[in-house]
Amino acid sequence: xxxxxxxxxxxxxxxxxxxxxxxxxxxxxxxxxxxxxxxxxxxxxxxxxxxxxxxxxxxxxxxxxxxxxxxxxxxxxxxxxxxxxxxxxxxxxxxxxxxxxxxxxxxxxxxxxxxxxxxxxxxxxxxxxxxxxxxxxxxxxxxxxxxxxxxxxxxxxxxxxxxxxxxxxxxxxxxxxxxxxxxxxxxxxxxxxxxxxxxxxxxxxxxxxxxxxxxxxxxxxxxxxxxxxxxxxxxxxxxxxxxxxxxxxxxxxxxxxxxxxxxxxxxxxxxxxxxxxxxxxxxxxxxxxxxxxxxxxxxxxxxxxxxxxxxxxxxxxxxxxxxxxxxxxxxxxxxxx
Amino acid sequence: xxxxxxxxxxxxxxxxxxxxxxxxxxxxxxxxxxxxxxxxxxxxxxxxxxxxxxxxxxxxxxxxxxxxxxxxxxxxxxxxxxxxxxxxxxxxxxxxxxxxxxxxxxxxxxxxxxxxxxxxxxxxxxxxxxxxxxxxxxxxxxxxxxxxxxxxxxxxxxxxxxxxxxxxxxxxxxxxxxxxxxxxxxxxxxxxxxxxxxxxxxxxxxxxxxxxxxxxxxxxxxxxxxxxxxxxxxxxxxxxxxxxxxxxxxxxxxxxxxxxxxxxxxxxxxxxxxxxxxxxxxxxxxxxxxxxxxxxxxxxxxxxxxxxxxxxxxxxxxxxxxxxxxxxxxxxxxxxx
Numbered sequence: 001x002x003x004x005x006x007x008x009x010x011x012x013x014x015x016x017x018x019x020x021x022x023x024x025x026x027x028x029x030x031x032x033x034x035x036x037x038x039x040x041x042x043x044x045x046x047x048x049x050x051x052x053x054x055x056x057x058x059x060x061x062x063x064x065x066x067x068x069x070x071x072x073x074x075x076x077x078x079x080x081x082x083x084x085x086x087x088x089x090x091x092x093x094x095x096x097x098x099x100x101x102x103x104x105x106x107x108x109x110x111x112x113x114x115x116x117x118x119x120x121x122x123x124x125x126x127x128x129x130x131x132x133x134x135x136x137x138x139x140x141x142x143x144x145x146x147x148x149x150x151x152x153x154x155x156x157x158x159x160x161x162x163x164x165x166x167x168x169x170x171x172x173x174x175x176x177x178x179x180x181x182x183x184x185x186x187x188x189x190x191x192x193x194x195x196x197x198x199x200x201x202x203x204x205x206x207x208x209x210x211x212x213x214x215x216x217x218x219x220x221x222x223x224x225x226x227x228x229x230x231x232x233x234x235x236x237x238x239x240x241x242x243x244x245x246x247x248x249x250x251x252x253x254x255x256x257x258x259x260x261x262x263x264x265x266x267x268x269x270x271x272x273x274x275x276x277x278x279x280x281x282x283x284x285x286x287x288x289x290x291x292x293x294x295x296x297x298x299x300x301x302x303x304x305x306x307x308x309x310x311x312x313x314x315x316x317x318x319x320x321x322x323x324x325x326x327x328x329x330x331x332x333x334x335x336x337x
Numbered sequence: 338x339x340x341x342x343x344x345x346x347x348x349x350x351x352x353x354x355x356x357x358x359x360x361x362x363x364x365x366x367x368x369x370x371x372x373x374x375x376x377x378x379x380x381x382x383x384x385x386x387x388x389x390x391x392x393x394x395x396x397x398x399x400x401x402x403x404x405x406x407x408x409x410x411x412x413x414x415x416x417x418x419x420x421x422x423x424x425x426x427x428x429x430x431x432x433x434x435x436x437x438x439x440x441x442x443x444x445x446x447x448x449x450x451x452x453x454x455x456x457x458x459x460x461x462x463x464x465x466x467x468x469x470x471x472x473x474x475x476x477x478x479x480x481x482x483x484x485x486x487x488x489x490x491x492x493x494x495x496x497x498x499x500x501x502x503x504x505x506x507x508x509x510x511x512x513x514x515x516x517x518x519x520x521x522x523x524x525x526x527x528x529x530x531x532x533x534x535x536x537x538x539x540x541x542x543x544x545x546x547x548x549x550x551x552x553x554x555x556x557x558x559x560x561x562x563x564x565x566x567x568x569x570x571x572x573x574x575x576x577x578x579x580x581x582x583x584x585x586x587x588x589x590x591x592x593x594x595x596x597x598x599x600x601x602x603x604x605x606x607x608x609x610x611x612x613x614x615x616x617x618x619x620x621x622x623x624x625x626x627x628x629x630x631x632x633x634x635x636x637x638x639x640x641x642x643x644x645x646x647x648x649x650x651x652x653x654x655x656x657x658x659x660x661x662x663x664x665x666x667x668x669x670x671x672x673x674x
Contacts, residue, residue, distance in 0.1 A: 003465045004416065008440045010466045051657050079341065080525060088425040088484075089651035090445040094528060098662050103345045103525035105453055106445040106649075108427040116442055120457065127464020128340045129347045147425075188417065188440035191431060312443075314426035320388050325435050 003126070006220025008213070009187040015337055016125040017178025020071035023290035024063045025282075026141065026167030032267045037290035038168075039066055045142065045167060053091055056140035056169075060085070060096030063169035064136055067289075071173050078102050078173075079130035082121050084113025085138045085281050086165075087147055092138050110310030111206075111235050112189065113137040114170060114285040115329030118306075119186040121174045122331075131176045137308075138169035139280030148199070148315060161201040163237050163263060163279035164272075170285025172293075181296045185332040187217040191312065193325035199318055202311040203240025203263075203276055209326035210236060210309045211247040217305065217330045218253065225255045229301045232292060234284040234308035234328065235263035237276030262287035262308075284308040296335050306331045340463070343557025345550070346524040352674055353462040354515025357408035360627035361400045362619075363478065363504030369604045374627035375505075376403055382479065382504060390428055393477035393506075397422070397433030400506035401473055404626075408510050415439050415510075416467035419458050421450025422475045422618050423502075424484055429475050447647030448543075448572050449526065450474040451507060451622040452666030455643075456523040458511045459668075468513045474645075475506035476617030485536070485652060498538040500574050500600060500616035501609075507622025509630075518633045522669040524554040528649065530662040536655055539648040540577025540600075540613055546663035547573060547646045548584040554642065554667045555590065562592045566638045569629060571621040571645035571665065572600035574613030599624035599645075621645040633672050643668045 003010050022039045030041030040062070047058040060083070068075050081100065084107035085092035097104055109116045117135035124130045142152060144165035150156040174183065192209040210233050218225065225231070236244055241264060245256045262284040263277035288306055295301045309328040318324075340347050359376045367378030377399070384395040397420070405412050418437065421444035422429035434441050446453045454472035461467045479489060481502035487493040511520065529546040547570050555562065562568070573581055578601060582593045599621040600614035625643055632638045646665040655661075 004467060008416075013465075053653055053657065079345075086426075087651070088653060089423075089447065089649065091649075091651045091654050094649045094662055095654065095659065098528045098530050101527045101529070104528050104664065105457065105525070108443040108445045110426065120442065123464055123466050124460060127460055127466065128350075129460050129464065130341060188442070190438045191435045191441050192438070193435050312426065312428075312431045314424065314428045316390055316425060317428050317432065320390065322432065325431055327441065 009220035012126040015182035015184045019175040019178040020173040021289040022067035023170045023286040052142040056092035057096035060138045067171040080133045082117035083136040112308045112310030113281040115308035122183045136171040137281035137285035139282035141165045159200040163276045164274035165280035166283040168282035168286040170289035187330040189213040189328045195323045203237040205324035206309040206326040207243040210328040213328045228305045231305045235279040237263045346557035349463040352519035352521045356512040356515040357510040358626040359404035360507045360623040389479040393429035394432035397475045404508040418471045419454035420473040449645045449647030450618040452645035459520045473508040474618035474622035476619035478502045496537040500613045501611035502617035503620040505619035505623040507626035524667040526550040526665045532660045540574040542661035543646040543663040544580040547665040550665045568642045572616040574600045
């Protein structure tokens with residue numbers, strides 16, 4: 001039985017279940033509209049550690065531990081951990097996962113990391129290689145500012161199209177058996193670069209990749225947009241969301257009535273002064289692993305297309321005048337099959 | 338049929354074939370003992386570009402293009418590209434793969450990247466999700482020195498246990514059909530950290546992870562070391578190799594008569610002044626994709642265990658006093674099945 005469809009999509013023969021999830025965030029996310037949905041809100045941005053990088057690793061460790069604890073599965077039974085973050089050499093994930101001593105794959109897809117992790121974690125289960133996998137993604141506002149932008153101490157003014165990196169970690173535990181929600185299909189993104197160079201407008205840099213993977217998803221699987229109750233992109237923000245609607249209209253794909261963006265959902269943009277919205281690997285990960293997953297379980301959403309998006313630049317490539325390549329990965333989640 | 342064995346291993350039900358491979362290197366590697374085996378030796382360390390980062394991306398692009406061209410498969414038929422490198426935010430791989438517009442997964446496992454890429458590329462084929470996948474890893478001496486150590490212009494003296502980052506890219510094209518060599522099994526490493534902090538002795542930092550994955554491989558699959566004609570670790574170097582033999586002897590596993598290391602093979606350590614040997618994601622990738630693969634095809638090696646190893650630190654974690662976690666992934670390659 002073929003599992004590969006069209007150019008970049010797969011359908012699962014025995015769709016894996018999301019049997020557990022956890023989302024832990026920092027203080028600012030805890031003041032936002034999704035506060036009630038998170039497993040834990042830390043009022044300490046350092047999570048009890050001395051540095052921002054250690055804080056992100058501790059946040060990641062706590063979230064995976066919480067996700068596994070809620071499931072009843074033992075850590076020793078987790079076959080693979082897939083994890084991604086924004087720090088140089090993935091150090092958020094690596095130092096966070098160190099104590100688990102489980103088979104580990106580090107991923108880099110910038111803020112699309114949760115999409116990659118869920119796709120690969122699901123393929124390894126459906127392929128017969130694993131019973132339990134964890135998909136995880138994290139980011140930390142202070143660590144990301146230090147890695148990509150200016151020292152926080154400078155108090156640099158942010159441009160209107162800039163986004164705010166979420167301090168948060170989202171984890172899901174995927175299983176070969178379970179009562180759903182199920183991951184039923186996935187479309188893997190290609191690197192798309194239309195030459196956008198403004199690192200303070202990452203939404204615009206990621207939109208072409210998001211449009212590309214969404215078009216491929218519907219074409220490969222011969223679906224119409226109304227197959228899904230909701231389509232949630234990763235972190236395009238308010239300007240990126242509008243651009244995506246425009247770009248897809250050129251492809252005769254109208255998703256505006258069911259499109260939202262995790263970067264828009266996580267903050268109250270005006271009250272919390274986040275400009276374009278939230279971003280960071282943790283943004284789509286925590287919004288999916290808390291808010292959306294609860295809505296699916298309650299039956300408020302039956303079918304969802306989750307599309308984390310990533311801006312794949314580095315400080316060095318930016319300084320060398322390079323444009324910002326984007327990528328996005330689409331994951332289909334259904335309440336029942 | 339179960340494909341998962343023991344704690345961390347898989348066996349493939351329809352072992353994918355390596356139907357093509359390519360290895361391109363820089364000038365120093367072209368002066369070493371494996372020169373005759375590489376597809377191309379560039380006498381220009383910049384590969385015609387303006388910066389070291391752009392050079393690595395160009396090297397990566399050329400190698401994948403050469404690998405696909407040799408196969409007769411079209412680029413549009415490649416289902417997934419898996420690629421890893423050492424640069425911040427994987428920019429070597431990302432800017433290199435940008436022009437291909439194929440489904441892309443960026444990996445970070447430091448110098449274990451080729452092991453991760455081959456494992457995931459093989460699992461997606463054996464799991465029924467792909468017919469063709471590419472596994473790729475690259476590194477560039479100058480880019481790595483800039484990312485992890487000192488400006489080259491300083492001419493900093495290197496310690497005796499330091500290794501020399503290979504300028505090179507190795508790619509293999511994996512296929513659901515083919516006449517071999519076959520990838521038959523894999524063991525995925527966990528992050529292992531015994532507290533080593535000397536960034537100029539990465540061999541020592543990676544040895545515990547290499548020992549751990551090798552022990553698990555033989556235990557999970559109930560094999561003895563003489564199942565393999567050769568066991569080749571990633572880049573432990575001369576001191577690391579000795580440490581690995583000692584550590585495995587404590588586990589009653591004697592592999593010294595069939596153990597070699599890609600970091601030892603690639604240079605003439607004395608003549609080329611590389612101290613402990615070669616390192617970098619490209620090291621194990623180019624040695625496998627040229628020298629070892631040719632030996633397997635010729636029948637000089639029938640069964641090989643390939644174990645790329647990675648040191649998972651960053652400059653920031655080092656500066657914060659953190660130790661260096663290691664990881665290693667084992668891939669079994671057999672001439673015939």
